[in-house]
Amino acid sequence: MSSSSSLLLSSNCLITKNGFRRFSPKSSRVFMSSISVGSPISAVDDLLFADYKPTNAFLFPGQGAQAVGMGAEAQKVLAAAELYKRANEIMGFDLLDICINGPKEKLDSTVLSQPAIYVTSLAAVEILRAREGGQQIIDSVDVACGLSLGEYTALAFAGAFSFEDGLKLVKLRGEAMQDAADAAKSAMVSIIGLDSDKVQKLCDAANEEVDKANKVQIANFLCPGNYAVSGGVKGIEAVEAKAKSFKARMTVRLAVAGAFHTSFMNPAVSRLEAALGATEIRTPRIPVISNVDAQPHADPDTIKKILASQVTSPVQWETTMKTLLTKGLKKSYELGPGKVIAGIVKRMDRGAEIENIGA
Numbered sequence: 001m002s003s004s005s006s007l008l009l010s011s012n013c014l015i016t017k018n019g020f021r022r023f024s025p026k027s028s029r030v031f032m033s034s035i036s037v038g039s040p041i042s043a044v045d046d047l048l049f050a051d052y053k054p055t056n057a058f059l060f061p062g063q064g065a066q067a068v069g070m071g072a073e074a075q076k077v078l079a080a081a082e083l084y085k086r087a088n089e090i091m092g093f094d095l096l097d098i099c100i101n102g103p104k105e106k107l108d109s110t111v112l113s114q115p116a117i118y119v120t121s122l123a124a125v126e127i128l129r130a131r132e133g134g135q136q137i138i139d140s141v142d143v144a145c146g147l148s149l150g151e152y153t154a155l156a157f158a159g160a161f162s163f164e165d166g167l168k169l170v171k172l173r174g175e176a177m178q179d180a181a182d183a184a185k186s187a188m189v190s191i192i193g194l195d196s197d198k199v200q201k202l203c204d205a206a207n208e209e210v211d212k213a214n215k216v217q218i219a220n221f222l223c224p225g226n227y228a229v230s231g232g233v234k235g236i237e238a239v240e241a242k243a244k245s246f247k248a249r250m251t252v253r254l255a256v257a258g259a260f261h262t263s264f265m266n267p268a269v270s271r272l273e274a275a276l277g278a279t280e281i282r283t284p285r286i287p288v289i290s291n292v293d294a295q296p297h298a299d300p301d302t303i304k305k306i307l308a309s310q311v312t313s314p315v316q317w318e319t320t321m322k323t324l325l326t327k328g329l330k331k332s333y334e335l336g337p338g339k340v341i342a343g344i345v346k347r348m349d350r351g352a353e354i355e356n357i358g359a
Helices: 078-091 095-101 104-108 110-130 134-140 150-157 163-182 196-207 233-246 263-277 300-310 317-326 340-348
Strands: 008-010 013-015 021-023 056-060 143-146 186-192 216-223 226-232 250-253 331-335 353-357
Touching: 056 150, 056 340, 078 095, 078 110, 078 163, 095 104, 095 110, 104 110, 110 134, 110 150, 110 163, 110 331, 110 353, 143 150, 143 317, 150 163, 150 300, 163 263, 186 233, 196 216, 196 226, 196 233, 216 233, 216 317, 216 340, 226 233, 226 263, 233 250, 263 300, 317 340, 331 340, 340 353
Parallel strands: 056 143, 056 331, 331 353
Antiparallel strands: 008 013, 013 021, 186 226, 186 250, 216 226
16 A cells, blocks of 8 residues: 555545544445554554654664674673574574674674564664663654664554564565575665765766676665665675765675676565565554555555565665654664664764664
């Protein structure tokens, strides 16, 4: 359900901007009079969070933030350690052991890094909760978002689905993306030092030299001067070869399985759709900003469609952060391994206040 179609639910049912429903007297059915956030409803106004005013944000990292040793700090907090025990049961092996001891090559794999980051990021929430004043910080958070995989973590934090259901989705997502990557030779590269228009022109120039199977596109709009390009290996090689002539400062080939956030991931979509269709998703209790359109969504059906399309859609992180900062965001917390997001936020606004909560 798109945000526009969610306004008209039937010939007798309209949803107003503030989330309350009006019904034609012709309707003989009985409906709920208002939206109950945090519970599954057959039809929810997807514009429920349209006028959100961010104050404190939780930001969750994506693939690439993983590092051997993560999760060790979490073992000092009972509720955080418990998440790894529950994860081990779902994964069918000792995920914590791989997080803490590696080997790095294993932890870096798509099928393992995604669930590992998801669990470690939510463990960081429990570490924060356990510290003095932590619960008050958690209660003050009025918006959440995550970088690619991190969107699932944000939705779990916001109560859209359970920890267990989220982990099952993330596990399948990693497996489906790995399988899609194995089906075609593709790659990703970061372009450092160019604005998005120049990166687009660089992609256009590379695409003139390769066939359709090797086309490239911007896959991650991270922040000014840092954009990731995805595509066929030959296309990526052409981008790398031409980057200096476009005055890029440097290129960095990313250690990922393939061309994430492009049509190369199409084989993963149907598997995600099936898994999401079988998962109970509720209206988040706070806005969670989508990577696909940089907007929050309230309707569970819309969230399912957004998550399924997310793996083939460019990540709109730059727009997301610009919007939050413009709307008056006061403080952010990056929860989980690494400090990638903090670096991006600081690059966009040197005065931005952001704190990292590791695990």
